[in-house]
Amino acid sequence: MPGSNRSWRTELIGTYPDLFHPPADNPGVAQAYPECGEGWCDLLDRLCVRIRAAVQADGGTFKFTQVKEKFATIRIYWDGRLSPDAAALVEEAIALAEARSACTCEECGELGRLYQSGNWLMTRCAAHAKGLPVDTRPEMENIHIVRRLAAGQVQLLSCRRYDRQSDAFTDVDPTSLGIEED
Known part of the structure; x- marks a missing residue:
């Protein structure tokens, strides 16, 4: 078609x-x-x-x-x-x-x-x-990290996991994934 x-x-x-x-x-x-x-x-x-x-x-x-x-x-x-x-x-x-x-x-x-x-x-x-x-590391599947540059520093704004079934995000502690907060 x-x-x-x-x-x-x-x-x-x-x-x-x-x-x-x-x-x-x-x-x-x-x-x-x-x-x-x-x-x-x-x-x-x-x-x-x-x-x-x-x-x-x-x-x-x-x-x-x-x-x-x-x-x-x-x-x-x-x-x-x-x-x-x-x-x-x-x-x-x-x-x-x-x-x-x-x-x-x-x-x-x-x-x-x-x-x-x-x-x-x-x-x-x-x-x-x-x-x-x-x-992809299993714990990193569907993880969405948002950072921004402000005053010459990179800041972590959010770390969230997307759930396809609910079509929604849930917050994730970035340190639990080995991600350092800035």
Whole structure:
């Protein structure tokens, strides 16, 4: 089905025109036309629901500027004017989508893991895997660490584990993983 990939993307943009801002006459050419596999359609829909709720509650503006796969996870870029609280909700929704993409097959949406084929990284299920699985220490699976540089110092902001079943993060003590707090 050559048109199937295009249709899920066009349908997503058509469902959330307030977030993608496509031209009225051609939603298939929205600036942030999703550049990823159909397996991530559900996580993009979840993302859009969360972002729409935050933007509507805030009364601000939001526009996706790019939606793509990079280094085997989804990357989301946006522009807009939101209150700090609404922007934090949007960033949390994006973090959840990125975390879900790291354990969801980009081809079919089933549980996946990181594979490497040559220089390419991809998140795939066993049925769609190419190359070799990338080894990860069991205690580090689905761990997401956020650091920032402030006043010349790297600061640890959060250390969380993503749970795919609940689609949520839980805090993890970084020292239990051998990660030094800065």
